[in-house]
Amino acid sequence: MFDKIVMIKKRLKSFGYAGKGIKFFFVTQPHAKVHTVMAFMAIVLGIGFDIARTDWLAIVVAIGLVLVAETTNTALEELVNFVSPDYHKQAGIVKDIAAGAVLLAAITALVIGVLVFLPQIVKLIQT
């Protein structure tokens, strides 16, 4: 019983650390604000067009994918800045690849957004 309480406390502490990381991301990264606005717009459009459940799944995955890529990119940038504050070719490659991952996620999200909302917008224009 006591062991279980200790384990639950440890889990809760881990959530706290993760929350600190997410807070750092949203407070320090200008890109976080851009993604938040984009996600908000997608949610408003989804509600406005009353999109299907499967479309909501795609939108939620797209938003999550971009946020996961951006937070991971931020973590890698912090790590690189810590271990290699001076110019180093490999440090640059790590940052470039992490930035590339964000770009890939953003392009995927854009394609999902077009696939979900473009037919709705065309329908709206035609009516």
Ligand SMILES: Nc1ncnc2c1ncn2[C@@H]1O[C@H](COP(=O)(O)OP(=O)(O)OP(=O)(O)O)[C@@H](O)[C@H]1O
């Ligand atoms: N220590 C380094 N050594 C070599 N090249 C680096 C180093 N730091 C940054 N670079 C190069 O400069 C680019 C931009 O790095 P920077 O840290 O400014 O990232 P950023 O994408 O502008 O991040 P942000 O604006 O979110 O802080 C990297 O993608 C990399 O090519």
